[in-house]
Amino acid sequence: MALFQKRTHNCGSLRTEDSGEKVILNGWVATVRDLGGLFFIDLRDRYGITQLFIHPEDSPALVERARQLKSEFVIWASGTVCMRENPNPKIPTGLIEILLEDFDIINRSELPPFEIINDITTAEDLRLKYRYLDLRRPDLQKNFIMRNLVYQVTHNYFAENDFLEIETPVMMKSTPEGARDFLVPSRINKGRFYALPQSPQIFKQILMVAGFDRYMQIVKCFRDEDLRSDRQFEFTQIDIEMSFIEREDIFSLIEGFFVRLWKETLGIEVEAPFLQMSYNEAMTRYGSDKPDLRFGLEINTITDLVSNSEFKVFSDIVQSKGEVALINAKGCAGYSRKQLDELTEFAKKYGAKGLAWIKFSGGVVNSPISKFLSESEIEKIMKAAGCEEGDLLLISSDTWHRCYTILGAVRLEIARRTGILEQVKNQYSFLWVTDFPLLEYDAESGRFIAMHHPFTSPVDEDIPLMDTAPEKVRAKAYDIVLNGSEVGGGSIRIHRGDIQKRMFELLGFTPEDADAKFGFLLDALKYGAPPHGGIALGLDRITMLLLGTDNIRDVIAFPKTTSGLSLMDGSPSYVDEAQLKELGIGIIKNE
């Protein structure tokens, strides 16, 4: 006697045209409904749910055995496909049922800690501990079916465009720039470490030097930084690199990819080419380097209007080269003191000292700062903001970056509160953000750091500025943004050794430093490096956007919590002294 009767069909495949057929199903018992004179079992697998039916009068022994069935028991079941007396149009198999003739329990299940249903209310920590049960839910399974579709479309699209998938090492050299590395101790070479890749950046550039011309890889990357709802320290990139190309070649390639992906997953036609916007414009109009363009609510800069104001808060900021700007929250003049306080608290999270406001309602201006401003100043501000009856102006004054960042955050918060975000949720707005600064000054270390990474090429006409005004040099870097989410970023790389050396100088590396850290890349660039560039797309985030979820844990089968724990397997864990000794590692105990 075999352990079980192997299925002839799955639980999602049978339809009316199979009526009369003898079938065997395997699956999990989802629910049992015992009506006394009628007995129903919902059998579930990855493909769907099929109803099994027993008529107790006809099969008293069978129903007696069936009464032992509990949720999540694994069974085989044989019977005949029949038309239902009362069809259920809500499920694909709802027109048929299986008249059960025989079955057996293949494996029992303990009572699960939560029900395996779609509309789950159970806290996430318990679901993560029993991830295998959570993953049994059709809702979550559909996410991984979507994720798999993303893999397939990606491989097909890039293969058709002559890309080669080449694997790069998971254990590599630690690099000082960018995110914190995860380190792997070397047993054979004690005291030395491998790093897990933050991205395969240098390897893919070296593949270009090697002449592979078009490389792609769906690859895990690792960054030892704090986690968020849209960030895990282990994540997946669609990594791309090409030779003999310019920025626009990357753009059209990636636009073609997204058009194809949206078509094949959601059946939606996306318009290409995508909009492009410089970093500077994105910041000053939307207060973000990843603006959500599905709605307006743009920022208005009023620095020039208040540069000579009696109101010191504004004029002092202007004196110190800061900016004053505002958002017009249309129709929000009715906001209460409490709501305005909440908005101010919200702005403070982004470093604001405060948030000035002007209400215009019933033809009257109401503002805590109106007594510091002249009537003509208020008039000019309102005009610049396009302020109409019922509007609320929210004003930020700060350093350039902070002023716009605060308003960018306030812009999203207003969109959230007024329901604008809800209204646009089924729209997709792709955008290229371009012309990022090559460098940014890091006050903490007192030096420039690379905004993208140290291999990013400066814009050609800005190369002379590297010697005179490095902070003004623009990079051949670009991000792709979808609905306010950064879904990818890349650049045209430096392929000339002399410019790469100059870049390292600007970053404060001595030639010896640069050689010790990146000598192998500098060497490679000496041997006929082609012009090249690429991009990396965030596969997890793209999948999130396709599914409309804002939780990255919904698209990763075995995710970590926000404190970096895996609740199912209990990692990270302590290891034996012997294991540490073998690696030459000692633990410093904190008091």
Add this chain to the structure above:
RNA sequence: GGGGUCGUAGCUCAGUUUGGUUAGAGCGCCAGUCUGUCACACUGGAGGCCGCGAGUUCGAGUCUCGUCGGCCCCGCCA
């Protein structure tokens, strides 16, 4: 590193403001009734380390301190 918030039955939550008999509800579970259910319905029943540890008090789910864990955000991360 910092801020916010949550932790009470298997699950979701009420009770905490103002300390006071035996800590409640819904779902699930167990038993029974039921011939067309599909979140079956109905009747009955079992089920508690109030996250953990100290403290205050005659008395703590409730107050204080600490600690562990979840979620969200800032910093960090591209």
